[in-house]
Amino acid sequence: MGDDNNFSRRGFMAGGAVIGATALIPTPLERLLNVLSTGFIHEAQAEANGTAGARNYINILMAGGPLRYTFDAWMRTNPSDTQLDFNPMVATKYVSSGGRVTGVEYSSFNYNGVLVPHMFSHTVNSSAGQRPLTDLLKHMLVIRGFGTGFDGHPFNATVQQAPVGGVSSVMGLAADYSSKTFEAVEWPNRGAYGNYMSLKGKALNKLTGSPLHSLLEGFGGPQGGRVKGRDLKTRNRDAFDLAQARLRAYAQSDFAGSTVLAKNLSNASDLMKKGIGNIDGYWTSAVNRYKSIIESSMRQSGLVGISDIPLISDQGNFWRVHVADGNRGLTVHPDFDMRSAVSTMTESGGLSEGLALAEYVLKEGLVSSLNIQVGDLNNVTLRDAANGVTMAHTGIKDMHETGAIPAVLLTTAYYRALAAGLLELIDQLKKTKVNNTDLWSETVVQIISEFNRSARANGTGSDHGFNQMVTSVYTGAFSNGPYVVGNIIKGGHGGGYTGTQGIGAAIDGYNQAGRPTPTMAASTVAALLRVPKNPYENLAAPLVELSGNSLRVMKTAKIVG
Structure with missing residues (x-):
């Protein structure tokens, strides 16, 4: 040559x-x-x-549309907000009497001036020992109060990933400004729940099997x-x-x-x-590390307001649990303590593998943009009041027939698992420096599901909440969180869906009239990604602005009506 x-x-x-x-x-x-x-x-x-390019981007999908009120569907976030209209499905903590759980409430506490759900008052496990969940709040932004107006699981998942036709998806946007070896990676394949587009022709590598081995198969024979x-x-x-x-x-x-x-x-x-x-030496130990942290945090007992007193069913509709076989509601047996339902719970669907993959490829500088997902709740032990049989169930995130009381226990365990895994990833990324900046400061994590849930006012379950959507974002680019943006209305849908439950409301002076669409969320995430050109801002301006390592909210979140 x-x-x-x-x-x-x-x-x-x-x-x-x-x-x-x-x-x-x-x-x-x-x-x-x-x-x-x-x-x-x-x-x-x-x-x-x-x-410098965009920040690294990790999108975590929670397919099935689990209730999000215990975690990131925040309702009353400011002490000056109007009081909520109570809906028992919008609950974060138990009410007890005589040493037994008798009901639920929406309970929050003030952290850095923001009212946050009760779950964040607890600790979770990590490789460094017990970690307060408030450590996650420091890097957390909640984007609420938007919707699509259309039903359907795949549609509402895909439109959040690519809300505007003819421009790059959020993941593709991060890849467009990447100089990494593999710009975009997805594991497992999202199929109909995925929507990737890159105007600069950056390829999405869809991995199969063991994800790190699949990505780096070229290192083999x-x-x-x-x-x-x-x-x-x-x-x-x-x-x-x-x-x-x-x-x-x-x-x-x-x-x-x-x-x-x-x-x-x-x-x-x-x-x-x-x-x-x-690479097997890294992969096996890393997956086991995440799996141990996730499952031990999921199963932890003695949590104040959640698992510190018995959960004994009165066989009312509040005690129903949605199970996958036949999409039916199982009523919990009166001789069964619901706390044991999570003591056998296992993580499935690849969260531990996905986080281990993210840790490796980001620390080694191989990938800029990554899609992973949270699996289902496996081995949830339940005794059916109808036949007295105790067995392990799976596929309970689609919570149509899950009543208010089991919902608080199950979603708290689920989100504790996710939060513990995130904190472990954050700790690992902080250990790596890139141009004198820790890698966590150069990373944005977004958590999506198809939608939040439309909560039934009688506490018997929930349906598809495509006009009360929420997404949460985490980044080391700021450390003075949490923050919340987006307006919600005080009332519900009416009929059987009354009470405050996070339905999106218009934002005064905003460049998107009426209830914001997922473009509002995508534009706000793009601002955190530090892309040179935000392709969504002319349709929906970002609701935050980074100034140094502090975040500034452009429109204060409100409860309307």
Whole structure:
């Protein structure tokens, strides 16, 4: 190819394959080393050009639409707010009498000037020991009071990810300004619940099986055993040497970023060596670490106002639980203490794997934009009053037939699991510095579900709340939270859905008339992502603004009516 200093840009970006011109079929390792070296060059160019790019983005989907009142569907958030019209499904804590639970209430406490749900008064487990959940509040923004006006699980999930046609989705927006090796990754495949678009043609890598192995399969051996062991060893060594030569040549050139790359050649070499090595050592221990933290926090007993006194059913409708087999409501047996329902609960659907994946790819600088998800609640032990049978259930997040009392216990356990996992991820990202800034300060996490729930006023369950949607966002870009934006109305839908439950309301002086749509939420998230151009702001302005490491709310959240 001639002298290293005279390599053309096209030669580096397109033709600079590490396998050389004589190899016929590249092994997976050779392909991956080529992608990695290209990624290092792109990052060096971005830094040299002074384009910091967007913050890293993690989207966590909770499919099934669980009730969110115990966690991030905040109702009365300011002491000056009007008092709520009570709806028993909008509850965060138990009321007791005579040593037994007799009802529920919406209970909150003041943290940094914001009234937050009772759950945040507790602690959860982490690898560093017990952690107060208020540590999560410091980095938390609640965006409430928006809706779509249309029903349907997949539609309401996808429209939050890509609320405006013809422009990048939120995940794609983060990928558009990425210089990482893999701009966008999704695990597991969201199918009809996914909606990814990148105007700059950044690819979404949909992973299968074990996600980290799937992403980094190029670090493994060839497929089908076509290359003998001795030949493979030689080719892998040659591929690594060629990749290093490519980077050194670029570092010695006069292309943009060459000086930056020259300073980071050692880091690039270390990452390649680490990738070539065995990732199983990291993967198994990291997944087990997250799983232990998540499940122990989920099952924790003795929580004040939640699991510190017996939960004994009176067999009324308040005690029904939605179970997946037949979408029916199981009424809890009067000889069964509901607290034991969570003592056997397990995490499924990949939250521990997703967070372990996020930790690795962000710390190693491989990925900018990531879709993961929370699975269902597995092994929820319940005794049916109808037949006296005790068994483990799953698929109870779609809470049509779950009454007010089990809902508080189950959702508190569910969100404790999510919060504990998030705090562990935050702790790990804080340990890694990028250009003298910790990685958590360069990361935004958004939690979505299809919708919050329309709560029945008789406490017997809930339905699809597509006009009372909420999303919560977490980032180390600020540490003086929590914050809340978006207006809600004091009343309910009427009929069987009375009481305050978070239905979206118009915002005075806002550039989107009437009840805001998911574009409002997407625009606000885009502001936190630090993208150079927010494609949603002309339709719905962001409701927050970052100033240094502090957040400024542009429109104060209110209860209307």
